Amino acid sequence: MASHAxxxxxxxxxxxxxxxxxxxxxxxxxxxSLAFDLGQAVYDRRTALGISQTELARRAGMTQPQVSxxxxxxxxxxxxxxxRLARAMEAxxxxxxxxxxxxxxxADLDGTTPEEAGTEPSATERASAAEAExxxxxxxxxxxx
Numbered sequence: 001m002a003s004h005a006x007x008x009x010x011x012x013x014x015x016x017x018x019x020x021x022x023x024x025x026x027x028x029x030x031x032x033s034l035a036f037d038l039g040q041a042v043y044d045r046r047t048a049l050g051i052s053q054t055e056l057a058r059r060a061g062m063t064q065p066q067v068s069x070x071x072x073x074x075x076x077x078x079x080x081x082x083x084r085l086a087r088a089m090e091a092x093x094x095x096x097x098x099x100x101x102x103x104x105x106x107a108d109l110d111g112t113t114p115e116e117a118g119t120e121p122s123a124t125e126r127a128s129a130a131e132a133e134x135x136x137x138x139x140x141x142x143x144x145x
Contacts, residue, residue, distance in 0.1 A: 030100055037102060049089060053071070094106075
């Protein structure tokens with residue numbers, strides 16, 4: 001079985017040679033990318049508020065594992081769920097679509113996003129928070145997110 005790096009390299013070589021991907025594969029890749037972007041937007045807002053996955057789940061009428069799956073990009077939320085999350089995080093949800101790209105964010109009610117306010121956690125802070133959540137969830141029954 002080829003490793004992920006080899007698979008990605010083979011795909012990049014095909015693209016460089018002008019060999020187009022199957023439209024279904026391209027559509028699925030865009031969907032996965034959107035799921036990751038939406039998950040990152042939820043994570044960014046939740047951590048900016050300083051609340052746990054469990055607290056967000058309680059506010060949004062979800063379970064902590066559902067919030068975790070969403071933040072990891074394991075699901076594409078519905079519009080009603082995005083609305084519940086925005087209310088739970090006291091935020092506006094923004095989505096900008098252009099060509100095959102999308103930009104998503106939960107913004108303060110005044111319209112500023114964590115990046116604009118300079119409060120977005122660094123990659124190191126995000127990694128530390130993810131490790132802390134993984135440690136907290138290692139007991140499975142005591143996962144607090």
